[in-house]
Amino acid sequence: MKLEVYADRMSQPSRAGIIFCKVNGIDYTELKVDISKREHLTPEFAEINPMKQLPAIVDGKFKLFESHSILIYLACAFPGVADHWYPADLFKRSKIHSVLYWHHSNLRRAAAAEAEKLLFSSLSKIESFWLKGDGPFLLGGNQPSIADLSLVCELMQLEVLDEKDRDRFFGPYKKVQQWIKHTRNATSPHFDNVHIILMKVKEKLTNKPLMEANHGGARDIEKRWRSRM
Amino acid sequence: MKLEVYADRMSQPSRAGIIFCKVNGIDYTELKVDISKREHLTPEFAEINPMKQLPAIVDGKFKLFESHSILIYLACAFPGVADHWYPADLFKRSKIHSVLYWHHSNLRRAAAAEAEKLLFSSLSKIESFWLKGDGPFLLGGNQPSIADLSLVCELMQLEVLDEKDRDRFFGPYKKVQQWIKHTRNATSPHFDNVHIILMKVKEKLTNKPLMEANHGGARDIEKRWRSRM
Numbered sequence: 001m002k003l004e005v006y007a008d009r010m011s012q013p014s015r016a017g018i019i020f021c022k023v024n025g026i027d028y029t030e031l032k033v034d035i036s037k038r039e040h041l042t043p044e045f046a047e048i049n050p051m052k053q054l055p056a057i058v059d060g061k062f063k064l065f066e067s068h069s070i071l072i073y074l075a076c077a078f079p080g081v082a083d084h085w086y087p088a089d090l091f092k093r094s095k096i097h098s099v100l101y102w103h104h105s106n107l108r109r110a111a112a113a114e115a116e117k118l119l120f121s122s123l124s125k126i127e128s129f130w131l132k133g134d135g136p137f138l139l140g141g142n143q144p145s146i147a148d149l150s151l152v153c154e155l156m157q158l159e160v161l162d163e164k165d166r167d168r169f170f171g172p173y174k175k176v177q178q179w180i181k182h183t184r185n186a187t188s189p190h191f192d193n194v195h196i197i198l199m200k201v202k203e204k205l206t207n208k209p210l211m212e213a214n215h216g217g218a219r220d221i222e223k224r225w226r227s228r229m
Numbered sequence: 230m231k232l233e234v235y236a237d238r239m240s241q242p243s244r245a246g247i248i249f250c251k252v253n254g255i256d257y258t259e260l261k262v263d264i265s266k267r268e269h270l271t272p273e274f275a276e277i278n279p280m281k282q283l284p285a286i287v288d289g290k291f292k293l294f295e296s297h298s299i300l301i302y303l304a305c306a307f308p309g310v311a312d313h314w315y316p317a318d319l320f321k322r323s324k325i326h327s328v329l330y331w332h333h334s335n336l337r338r339a340a341a342a343e344a345e346k347l348l349f350s351s352l353s354k355i356e357s358f359w360l361k362g363d364g365p366f367l368l369g370g371n372q373p374s375i376a377d378l379s380l381v382c383e384l385m386q387l388e389v390l391d392e393k394d395r396d397r398f399f400g401p402y403k404k405v406q407q408w409i410k411h412t413r414n415a416t417s418p419h420f421d422n423v424h425i426i427l428m429k430v431k432e433k434l435t436n437k438p439l440m441e442a443n444h445g446g447a448r449d450i451e452k453r454w455r456s457r458m
Binding site: 050051062064065066067068069072073076077090091094095097098100101102104125129 | 279280291293294295296297298301302305306319320323324326327329330331333354358
């Protein structure tokens with residue numbers, strides 16, 4: 001039976017899971033659970049994830065939730081996932097766990113609570129600590145790990161903010177900006193495709209006409225990114 | 230060079246790390262970083278952990294922080310740690326990751342934010358979901374994993390509350406109560422030894438003319454505790 005991924009692309013951890021599957025050629029079925037329709041709170045979905053959160057996966061008889069746990073499982077369970085995503089080396093792997101838990105205690109809470117102070121402090125720590133190595137990715141990596149994917153997907157949620165606010169948040173953090181760009185490129189074209197839904201919401205919020213319908217979402221995002229970076 | 234564990238036994242993740250080392254016969258040096266004296270904020274400690282949080286470890290040239298990440302590392306790096314603490318089996322291991330990330334997103338935040346509602350909801354989920362299996366430990370295990378140790382150490386922080394408040398929190402959750410006892414027994418005598426400092430503080434608090442209790446009660450005490458973490 002094919003891997004089932006229960007997700008809503010409006011949610012950043014859902015997107016990280018989907019991008020991971022696509023980038024690594026993991027064959028899966030995406031089952032949309034519409035959070036805006038409260039589908040994640042139904043008894044049917046509680047059978048999949050009793051915590052009623054997204055994403056969740058079913059792989060044969062095995063059910064799993066919590067996005068980081070899912071990313072680690074996928075990296076281990078499916079052949080062909082490159083080692084850089086979740087290195088076999090214990091020291092490298094431990095550092096990735098360290099980022100992922102740090103993410104949960106800091107960045108993810110910051111976004112959820114819209115606590116600007118915590119967000120700035122988190123961005124500052126990414127800039128000055130996690131990105132202080134030689135490579136363009138977290139922990140000095142030359143290629144992305146699941147930690148890069150997860151954190152960048154989290155930060156993409158800020159894309160719905162207007163230009164002024166985005167610049168206020170990201171402006172001081174040049175390495176963070178570059179890192180987002182590198183992660184996006186390393187997971188192209190899936191990264192943009194999976195974020196189309198977010199860009200559509202952004203369009204609605206800013207009352208601009210939907211360009212995606214005419215020109216294709218990914219290309220529209222491409223333009224935005226080029227104009228920004 | 231011997232493993233160095235930087236910890237303050239007043240902090241629950243520190244205690245989890247120390248108990249884990251002791252139970253598994255890992256030879257280590259415990260270096261006290263006194264949070265009440267703000268020693269975790271010194272430039273010296275920032276060399277060990279730039280995030281200025283406890284616990285942190287140094288193993289030879291390898292530095293690591295975030296308590297769950299440390300527990301996983303210790304389970305993998307030191308020979309003689311029984312498999313049940315962090316099973317090699319991918320499915321079992323993934324479920325443990327799932328608990329640990331859930332812990333960070335829920336239980337740990339509940340304690341930090343003094344959010345009674347989230348605490349009750351977390352205890353309820355431990356009782357009805359994580360402890361629903363046949364065995365006395367999380368995920369139906371017959372022996373504890375690092376997830377049991379981490380979560381029970383978190384809940385022990387509530388031990389400083391007075392009897393009435395503790396009963397109010399734990400009273401409805403019989404399985405949780407049993408599970409705490411089982412985890413304590415499985416890690417005896419280290420569990421109690423490492424919690425002595427907490428019990429001493431509790432004694433001080435209860436022997437005082439209940440200044441705290443009269444002016445804000447359990448929440449106030451909890452707040453005091455958390456401010457030291």
